[in-house]
Amino acid sequence: MNTTEKFCLPVDGILEVFNSFTGHHQSRFAHPALHRTALIPRLQHPKISNITKTGMGIIKTVQGCWRRQDKRVVTRRSSSSGHRQVSTDRLPKKPVDLTELGATKPKNCHRVVVLGATKVGKTNIVRRFLGEEYEEHYEPTIEDFYRKMFHIGGETYQVDLLDAASERDFPAKRRLSILTGDIFLLVFSLDDRDSLNEVRDLFNEIKAAKAKLQKPNHPARVPAVVCANKADLDAQRVVSNSEVVDILGKDAPFFETSAKTGAGLEAVFMALAALGGLPDETSPSQHQIIPISTYQSLCIGKRGLRRRRRSRGLGAPCAAVDPLARRPSFTSDLRLVLGSSTTNKKPEKCQIQ
Structure with missing residues (x-):
């Protein structure tokens, strides 16, 4: 991999390869600067084995962001059958029953x-x-x-x-x-x-x-x-x-x-x-x-x-x-x-x- 490829891969190639495996659309979350493909030469998708450690780090970061975003969308989505809207922020790990702790008579x-x-x-x-x-x-x-x-x-x-x-x-x-x-x-x-x-x-x-x-x-x-x-x-x-x-x-x-x-x-x-x-x-x-x-x-x-x-x-x-x-x-x-x-x-x- 030459110097030019290493420069283009973390910005364009990695996200495109990641999108091909996850099914996410880059245009949904990517920064507008990433759409300026005219300024960056487009290369053929590299193999996963050619991705550098820096590139893998970026993939994991983007994957984590997408997971957190999808989790928020699911938990904030209201149900018409009367189910509660649940926020995952600072939720207890199990149902609260203060009678077990003697706090409620x-x-x-x-x-x-x-x-x-x-x-x-x-x-x-x-x-x-x-x-x-x-x-x-x-x-x-x-x-x-x-x-x-x-x-x-x-x-x-x-x-x-x-x-x-x-x-x-x-x-x-x-x-x-x-x-x-x-x-x-x-x-x-x-x-x-x-x-x-x-x-x-x-x-x-x-x-x-x-x-x-x-x-x-x-x-x-x-x-x-x-x-x-x-x-x-x-x-x-x-x-x-x-x-x-x-x-x-x-x-x-x-x-x-x-x-x-x-x-x-x-x-x-x-x-x-x-x-x-x-x-x-x-x-x-x-x-x-x-x-x-x-x-x-x-x-x-x-x-x-x-x-x-x-x-x-x-x-x-x-x-x-x-x-x-x-x-x-x-x-x-x-x-x-x-x-x-x-x-x-x-x-x-x-x-x-």
Whole structure:
């Protein structure tokens, strides 16, 4: 290789050879100066064995830049099915569960199970609770699990939300979700009468399932909130308030809402907080969303839990959404249910059938 080839190779030849192996287009990332091919004599592509160490270093540098760029594009791309936008900057390596570290009391942890027919707006209501925007495009939800953690008045709270849309076709799986749920959000659409009938059936199923875990002489009220969504579609409305009361009774709070405009959702979130014994500040309009890394530093710093106790009562209400949260395994949920059934004098063999 002569002197001229060594001069031209790192600038033009290396990038072209690298592009031929990776499939990337040079014009997407290359500096404009690299397109001035008229100033640099073009040579036939050299063999990989002729590339100098300097050239290989440039290839690795460009490859790293492309990988980081592609990673940012993938993580910032929003999904129309309700999945969260996740930034890879300073993310924890595993889901955040402060109960394992003793930073959150068990009584401050609740699981909200969202149930209802398809296309009634369940996912968008959940998005509103997480502090996200309404998503116009509809895509069926398989199953989404979210975890939102709060720091209010020096105390920490954890709310897990299970959007169990697909479980309507799997009775055993749905029953397990019901038995492990603490609070229920039942959603139907005001322009779909069948969705109201489905909520009625779900509500009766919840009452029957929870009765198995309660003492016979002390039946408790089912912690459920009913949400009549799509109130903004007044012209297509086919369900009246009187019909809702006649079908569902007065055993659960009932609210008309619009996930699109946000109308009525504040009352729904306040009702969910009241059922779970949570502060009113858990409502999205009354706290600030902070990054998950900031939340961890706020709850557990270098001094451990002592730092959190000293800061009790200080700071504005804030919350963070754990982007890596995953639903607990069915095995652990089943163990939880079977453990709860021992409170009865005559426990069932298995509550999930």
